[in-house]
Amino acid sequence: MIVETERAESPLTPESWGKLGMWMFLIGDAMSFGSLIAGYGALRFGSAEWPVPSSVLGVPLTAFMTFLLICSSVTMVKALAAIKDGNRPAFARFLALTVLGGALFLGLQAYEWTHLITEEHAALNGMRMTVTTSLFGTTFFVLTGFHGCHVLGGVIYLSCILVAGLRGRYSPASHNPVEIAGLYWHFVDLVWILIFTFVYLI
Amino acid sequence: MTGEAQAGHGAAHRHPNYMAIFWWLLALTIVEIAAGMMLQHVGRGPARLTLICGLILMAAAKAALVAMYFMHLRFEKRTLAIIAGTPIVLLVFLMLMLVPDALRTLHNRAEAGSASAPAAAPTPAP
Numbered sequence: 001m002i003v004e005t006e007r008a009e010s011p012l013t014p015e016s017w018g019k020l021g022m023w024m025f026l027i028g029d030a031m032s033f034g035s036l037i038a039g040y041g042a043l044r045f046g047s048a049e050w051p052v053p054s055s056v057l058g059v060p061l062t063a064f065m066t067f068l069l070i071c072s073s074v075t076m077v078k079a080l081a082a083i084k085d086g087n088r089p090a091f092a093r094f095l096a097l098t099v100l101g102g103a104l105f106l107g108l109q110a111y112e113w114t115h116l117i118t119e120e121h122a123a124l125n126g127m128r129m130t131v132t133t134s135l136f137g138t139t140f141f142v143l144t145g146f147h148g149c150h151v152l153g154g155v156i157y158l159s160c161i162l163v164a165g166l167r168g169r170y171s172p173a174s175h176n177p178v179e180i181a182g183l184y185w186h187f188v189d190l191v192w193i194l195i196f197t198f199v200y201l202i
Numbered sequence: 203m204t205g206e207a208q209a210g211h212g213a214a215h216r217h218p219n220y221m222a223i224f225w226w227l228l229a230l231t232i233v234e235i236a237a238g239m240m241l242q243h244v245g246r247g248p249a250r251l252t253l254i255c256g257l258i259l260m261a262a263a264k265a266a267l268v269a270m271y272f273m274h275l276r277f278e279k280r281t282l283a284i285i286a287g288t289p290i291v292l293l294v295f296l297m298l299m300l301v302p303d304a305l306r307t308l309h310n311r312a313e314a315g316s317a318s319a320p321a322a323a324p325t326p327a328p
Contacts, residue, residue, distance in 0.1 A: 012281055034296065046303065054242055063231070070227050074224045193265055201241070
């Protein structure tokens, strides 16, 4: 005898349990990033000598990186809208642009890190900026490195979604995985907005 | 049931004007950068504090726009939005709890600095 059981709906996200699961993950991740930023603030506030970030860090380059991530968030949400409307070519195009934006961001961050690590900085008493040479360097590389790992994970994640999408797995009736991936990507963008402000501008 | 729920959710709201949100984000970013550049030329005082508060508010506004419209939090159930907002409360609490430590560090540094100021005079043996 076959007994059919109805799958219970997620109480907060009727579309899928996966969406609720992603939200729970992001809330925990927000605590991780928030703790790092709070720790950065506490160390900086209590420090007698803290370089002016803009005298060491490249704000114009990072501003462009911020713009890049914002654009990739827009293309991500456009990709989701496209698959909801059943427009598979537009979905693939926008998602590919999102992946490209994330990859470019990582490349620029690698470029930025290389220059920070290999060059001597007058604001750091002629020292290079590494994890061990100064507290400023430690906090900077931990924060941006942790975020960079999230971006890398997001690029891989979205690439898998793109491949699945190109194979026709998603449709207007079945687009939850795209929405869930989009939530992660927007979170990565949101965190960068905060990091850019607190680490680079203030 | 899931399909119906999806259709219901999809019909519950049209797509927000994503490009309008993008332009707002871009404008706020440009203003932030300008404020950051001004901050370099402003000394300690009310002007500096105002710029810092302005930068924090702009960052919060940008984060809210991304959360509400790109992550569709505005169109989700209110309970989910409240749960998603709990880290903000906890993090504000965390920052407030760290303030005494930071102030103590500053105080200790100031005391150490004033104690070592007459460095030429040798310290007497105990």
